[in-house]
Amino acid sequence: MSFSVTEPNKGTKWFAGVLVVGYALITIAPLLWIIATGFKSPADSISYPPKVVFDPTLEGYVNLFTDRTRATADMLEAEGEPQTWYERIVREQGTVIIGPSRYGERFLNSIIIGFGSTALCMVLGTAAAYAFSRFRVPLKDDLLFFILSTRMMPPIAVAIPIFLMFRNLGLNDTHLGMILLYTAVNLSLSVWLLKGFIDEIPVEYEEAALIDGYTRFQAFYKVVLPQAATGIASTAIFCLIFAWNEYAFAVLLTSGTAQTAPPLHPDDHRRGR
């Protein structure tokens, strides 16, 4: 008996198509909802039942990037007619723009702290992982377990001591402090992940490079690093996502200069903006 691949009949195709589209919708729906919320007015975005059909507005974005104040009729009179589209949007709420918001600098802080800690984490993590993978380190297993054990409680559980330590060291509300903190939290993850990736690279490649006249360090960055590149990239993404999204420490330890973007949003909500 022979088997042949037959063309499925029309009904089957339709059924499969509906399943696929349905699944895609379920997956995409939350993303679409987030995007849609971005174009809702503050009232629409928290209305219940939720509004599926709404008047799209850029109000949310204007609010994000500007600081505004409620104005009296006299003040509005003095201001004159709004000149630009965003001035018109805030005028409809009875407010006037008094300047740009701090969002831009917060976003920049997020970039500095997120990428800074990720870079530091990668440099230290790769070095440690390489050493653990290749050399006879005394008490290697105990050290590795110790590194892993730093993940065994939520970092925020030690928030108070860290807060006091930061205050005494003058690291409160500094970029350096946040970079060090996120690096410390992420390092165990990156050491373990990277060690796995480096373990997979046969040691013969480095030995071949040593024989070919390269030093141990040259062998490391010319032969090991290129092959560990995908592993390093995926580890870096994990570290970056954590540092980027971290909220609790950012609220606790930063207030002005080094505040990242996440603490700003609830702050704005609290002030009714």
Next chain:
Amino acid sequence: MAQIRIENVRKEFGAFTAVQSSTFTIEDGEFFMLLGPSGCGKTTTLRMMAGLELPTSGQIYIDGEEVGQKPASQRDIAFVFQMFALYPHMNVRGNISYPLKSQRMKASEVKKKVDEVAEILGITDILDRPVGGLSGGDRQRVALGRAIVRDPKAFFMDEPLGALDAEFREHMSEELRALHDRMGATTVYVTHDQLEAMQMGDKIVVMNHGVVEQFGVPQDIYDWPATKFVAQFIGSPPMNFLDFNGMIGIGGTEVRVNDVVMPVPRSIEGANGPITFGVRPEHVKLEDSAPYRGRVIATEYLGTTQIVTFDTPNGLLKARVASHEVVNTGQSIGLRFDPRTITLFDAEKGGALRSEANEGVLNHG
């Protein structure tokens, strides 16, 4: 091009001793085999010569210079790994030129050298291919190219044919030997395959449990094994051992095995007690008049010869005889041993008793 001298080299990994005080010399231009079962320390010895492991004690001389504690990059040697270890992120040309780039050679010169080597190895047409898709043989050639491209003092090869299939291995071993003869460079080659060692080597070191058991040319090692281990490890089937209690004095020319007098080479080392009588299968003759007898328990036909297994009062014995001789299972046949080929061993210590025949060979130790 260099002589390599190993003196009292020892390597310990924690409590485990991988190599115990080895001493031997590899002459300039030799194709030298390090032979032994897995775990015997042959690869560790090679890696110490290359500088990939540092010896716990002892000296290694390459071209007269003591390099024991120097890193591999300063020894000017080439290494061919069992799995070839071609850099996966470079193409063939990149791999072969990599050792030259570390010497900061000019790009035009590098290209010339690589083309030259590719010509020698017949891989000119694959120079721009990535190494990922290459066949085993081509990988082997690229690995060799990377080794020979900068004319190192010596080549070290760690079972370079181990990753190839049997059919191709034969071909590559000939190619390797031809390449060596053409380049004339000192080559140290690690293998566990005694046939490969006999076929290709100018000289062989046989190692076991971290100890150099014997060192010499293949024929000497085959004919006059220094220990029972060497006698068993080399040859297929291996040397026969007949264990008996007896004695031989200095100058003695015969031993009594179960009241049968067996002539042996003139002894220059006496022994009294358990002795092992060693004879290679091809030196056993079937003769009905011989007083020492065995009962045939099996025959294996091998084409031009056959291997006949006998049960004797001193244990099993295999003889390699012409395949036209008619031998029947269960038959009792007289066995005569060629007296010029016999080696006696101290049955307990395993070392060969010195005789006039093997004296010169055993000196290497």
